Amino acid sequence: MTNHIQINTTVNGENVSRLVEPRTSLVDFVRYELSLTGSHVGCEHGICGACTIKVNGEITRGCLMLAVQADGGTVETIEGLSETGEIADLQDAFLNRNAGQCGACTPGMLLTADALLKTNSSPTRSEIREFLSGNYCRCTGYEAIVDAIEVTATNRRKGS
Numbered sequence: 001m002t003n004h005i006q007i008n009t010t011v012n013g014e015n016v017s018r019l020v021e022p023r024t025s026l027v028d029f030v031r032y033e034l035s036l037t038g039s040h041v042g043c044e045h046g047i048c049g050a051c052t053i054k055v056n057g058e059i060t061r062g063c064l065m066l067a068v069q070a071d072g073g074t075v076e077t078i079e080g081l082s083e084t085g086e087i088a089d090l091q092d093a094f095l096n097r098n099a100g101q102c103g104a105c106t107p108g109m110l111l112t113a114d115a116l117l118k119t120n121s122s123p124t125r126s127e128i129r130e131f132l133s134g135n136y137c138r139c140t141g142y143e144a145i146v147d148a149i150e151v152t153a154t155n156r157r158k159g160s
Contacts, residue, residue: 007071011036012080020067027051027062029070030077038078038107042136049135052108053077059115078107087114089155093148101139108135113149121157125150 004019011034018033025044030036030053042050044063051062054076081087087110093099100106109132116123116131123131128146137145 005068005071007068009070009073009075011075012077012083018067022066022068024067025051025063026053026055026060026065026067026070026075029067030062030075033067036077036079038082040104040107042104047134047136048105049108049112050105052111052135054081054111054115059112078111081111081114090114090117090148090152093152093155094145097144097148097151099140099144099148105135105137105139109137109145113145113152116149117153117156121153123149123153 003022005022006017006019008015008017010016011030016034020029020033027039027041030039031041039053039062040050041063042048046061046064049061053060053062055065055070056073082091090110090113094106094110099109112132112135116128120127125146128149129142132142132145
């Protein structure tokens with residue numbers, strides 16, 4: 001029988017307590033234990049960014065972090081940021097620019113773009129590309145994604 005470890009964490013503002021196998025990745029935990037399926041399992045090597053989750057306010061590769069490492073911490077998923085409306089303008093820009101074609105990378109891109117815009121309210125296109133460099137997109141060629149982030153940054157600075 002596998003030993004389980006009790007973890008207590010806050011996920012999208014809710015206290016969560018679960019018994020988990022020590023080897024359970026954070027992305028598997030949020031997807032299969034909590035049914036928060038916005039973060040995707042992609043490469044399982046931390047390269048593609050599909051599993052992006054925020055832990056204690058920092059962008060994290062959910063496939064590289066164990067659920068037990070989030071014990072006592074704060075986890076935010078794309079569902080949490082979407083439900084609060086915090087990234088509604090960014091989501092609208094992605095939709096309007098057709099920046100989320102197949103959708104596999106979109107949650108990770110949105111979380112990463114939000115982190116960028118919180119640290120740099122006026123990023124250049126080059127800075128946007130650099131910040132997104134750990135997130136793969138196989139559909140868009142990135143132009144629409146960069147456009148969406150750029151227009152969101154501009155609109156936020158204007159206050160619209």
